[in-house]
Amino acid sequence: MPTRDTFYEVMRRHGVTRRSFLKFCSLTAAGLGLGPEFAGKIAHALETKPRTPVIWLHGLECTCCTESFIRSGHPLAGDVVLSMISLDYDDTLMAAAGHQAEELLEQTIEKYDGQYILACEGNPPLNEDGMYCIQAGKPYVEKLRHMADHCKAIVAWGSCASWGCVQAARPNPTRATPIHKVILDKPIVKVPGCPPIAEVMTGVLTYMIAFDELPELDRQGRPKMFYSQRLHDKCYRRPHFDAGQFVEHFDDEGARKGYCLYKVGCKGPTTYNACSTVEWNGGLSWPVKSGHGCLGCAEDNFWDKGSFYSAVTDFGVMGGAEATADKVGGILAGAAAIGVAAHAAASVVSHMTRGKAQETSHD
Amino acid sequence: MQSTPMSNAEMRAPRKALYVFEAPVRIWHWLHALSIIVLAATGYLIANPLPSIGGEASQHFMMGNLRMIHFIAGYVFGIGFLVRIYWGIVGNKYSRELFYLPIWRKSWWKDLWGEILFYSFIRREAPPSVAHNALAQAAIWFFNTVLGLFLIFTGFALYSEGLGLESWADTWFGWVIPLLGGSQSVRMWHLFGMWLILFFAIIHIYMAVRADVMTRQTSVSAIISGWRHYRD
Numbered sequence: 001m002p003t004r005d006t007f008y009e010v011m012r013r014h015g016v017t018r019r020s021f022l023k024f025c026s027l028t029a030a031g032l033g034l035g036p037e038f039a040g041k042i043a044h045a046l047e048t049k050p051r052t053p054v055i056w057l058h059g060l061e062c063t064c065c066t067e068s069f070i071r072s073g074h075p076l077a078g079d080v081v082l083s084m085i086s087l088d089y090d091d092t093l094m095a096a097a098g099h100q101a102e103e104l105l106e107q108t109i110e111k112y113d114g115q116y117i118l119a120c121e122g123n124p125p126l127n128e129d130g131m132y133c134i135q136a137g138k139p140y141v142e143k144l145r146h147m148a149d150h151c152k153a154i155v156a157w158g159s160c161a162s163w164g165c166v167q168a169a170r171p172n173p174t175r176a177t178p179i180h181k182v183i184l185d186k187p188i189v190k191v192p193g194c195p196p197i198a199e200v201m202t203g204v205l206t207y208m209i210a211f212d213e214l215p216e217l218d219r220q221g222r223p224k225m226f227y228s229q230r231l232h233d234k235c236y237r238r239p240h241f242d243a244g245q246f247v248e249h250f251d252d253e254g255a256r257k258g259y260c261l262y263k264v265g266c267k268g269p270t271t272y273n274a275c276s277t278v279e280w281n282g283g284l285s286w287p288v289k290s291g292h293g294c295l296g297c298a299e300d301n302f303w304d305k306g307s308f309y310s311a312v313t314d315f316g317v318m319g320g321a322e323a324t325a326d327k328v329g330g331i332l333a334g335a336a337a338i339g340v341a342a343h344a345a346a347s348v349v350s351h352m353t354r355g356k357a358q359e360t361s362h363d
Numbered sequence: 364m365q366s367t368p369m370s371n372a373e374m375r376a377p378r379k380a381l382y383v384f385e386a387p388v389r390i391w392h393w394l395h396a397l398s399i400i401v402l403a404a405t406g407y408l409i410a411n412p413l414p415s416i417g418g419e420a421s422q423h424f425m426m427g428n429l430r431m432i433h434f435i436a437g438y439v440f441g442i443g444f445l446v447r448i449y450w451g452i453v454g455n456k457y458s459r460e461l462f463y464l465p466i467w468r469k470s471w472w473k474d475l476w477g478e479i480l481f482y483s484f485i486r487r488e489a490p491p492s493v494a495h496n497a498l499a500q501a502a503i504w505f506f507n508t509v510l511g512l513f514l515i516f517t518g519f520a521l522y523s524e525g526l527g528l529e530s531w532a533d534t535w536f537g538w539v540i541p542l543l544g545g546s547q548s549v550r551m552w553h554l555f556g557m558w559l560i561l562f563f564a565i566i567h568i569y570m571a572v573r574a575d576v577m578t579r580q581t582s583v584s585a586i587i588s589g590w591r592h593y594r595d
Contacts, residue, residue: 312410
């Protein structure tokens with residue numbers, strides 16, 4: 001790759017027609033929640049801008065982000081972005097392997113210092129000097145730091161890179177650590193979810209590539225365009241929640257009628273993601289649509305937040321003891337009631353004995 | 364702002380009655396109590412909804428109404444708290460007792476210990492006090508002021524989730540959500556706060572009634588009329 005092609009040129013070389021290219025641009029604009037005039041802007045940017053290389057690193061993870069990504073609902077969107085990425089580095093998808101693959105990283109740094117986007121899937125474990133994840137003979141955290149030093153911006157794919165995910169669950173033996181706690185000097189976009197929705201991933205990446213800037217982020221570093229609302233806010237079962245119609249058991253009448261899953265533990269009311277609007281597998285379905293509550297996989301620490309099947313969950317008091325607010329609170333209030341009754345009885349006894357004592361002293 | 368403590372002689376001087384709780388304090392107390400009852404009942408039912416109702420969803424608005432009542436009562440609780448802070452500044456010296464603990468005063472610690480001994484039936488007489496005794500002041504400072512603020516901050520943070528990003532509630536209180544580890548955690552801490560308030564309410568009511576029955580000062584009638592009467 002001696003000269004820097006534009007995205008459009010790369011796409012054409014991969015057999016994408018102009019018609020399909022324009023369709024992709026308008027679809028992406030719509031997916032990002034931008035107005036119709038942005039389809040042209042995206043097309044223009046992709047036609048004229050030199051292609052931004054994307055390096056895709058894998059730390060401690062399960063590759064579900066990649067699996068999700070390559071199943072992008074609109075096949076073209078996936079193909080297009082994927083072909084742009086696989087040209088550089090993604091050890092799951094690229095043809096190169098071994099030393100040849102690792103050389104690509106150094107070549108990218110040489111050619112595109114400070115210009116490439118670093119997409120991180122998974123996170124580095126920090127215990128034992130990072131020995132729990134070794135790549136090409138070195139701890140992954142070193143590779144991550146090295147690549148991050150020369151990148152323009154970082155995309156933290158999935159809950160692993162964004163929050164830590166399952167490998168960081170209590171007691172986190174390998175000290176798996178999310179990207180933003182390891183790399184402190186680069187802009188980071190968090191795209192949480194286990195995995196994130198494919199269209200959300202391609203959308204975020206396309207936005208960054210086309211507009212050469214980070215999408216607008218919320219307080220916790222997630223793109224507002226996909227993570228500004230809870231599943232609950234746009235859930236098609238919301239009317240049943242507001243009415244007070246709940247599934248009590250997974251085999252009851254309410255479950256058959258498609259009532260709200262809140263009482264069987266749906267975390268939709270506390271989970272920020274685009275599942276209820278974008279849905280999964282090209283709009284085929286999503287957890288609630290299939291009759292099961294949301295697990296809250298896009299939320300920080302979701303694996304340590306207690307039961308997936310109750311609305312009132314453990315709240316991590318007293319060194320991780322499993323207890324819900326209702327249980328601990330109920331015991332406290334009960335103890336107060338018993339204590340008050342006992343104190344009242346003791347007060348009466350004390351009062352009577354004092355009365356007697358005074359009587360005898362008068363004698 | 365700081366009131367000078369009465370001398371012991373002053374406190375022990377025989378008195379028939381003392382105006383302790385001014386009208387705004389009394390009105391706030393009862394509005395606050397009412398809002399707590401409504402908030403606790405609706406809040407518990409939001410966390411643990413009633414059995415489902417049948418029929419079309421469009422015929423009912425059970426959870427919607429519970430949440431709306433909870434939000435209105437939350438506004439009463441929150442705005443009442445602000446007004447009460449104002450009155451703590453401009454009101455009489457007893458009106459600000461619930462906002463601070465005079466931990467720098469040796470006599471306060473001595474009184475606190477005295478009250479603990481008194482309520483443990485070890486000492487016959489309680490240390491002299493006027494509005495709130497040292498133990499009552501410590502309890503009311505923690506459960507009303509600290510816990511009340513915690514419930515206001517977590518409550519309006521959760522409320523901001525419905526109003527959306529960049530709403531006023533999100534700007535002022537939205538930062539609480541990541542701080543406490545996410546939306547579900549904030550909910551559970553908020554719920555636990557409700558139980559702590561109930562814990563306090565049980566003891567608070569018992570102590571007030573007990574003081575009326577067993578001591579020479581009035582207590583329950585004082586927060587209705589404002590006057591504390593002394594029976595000796």
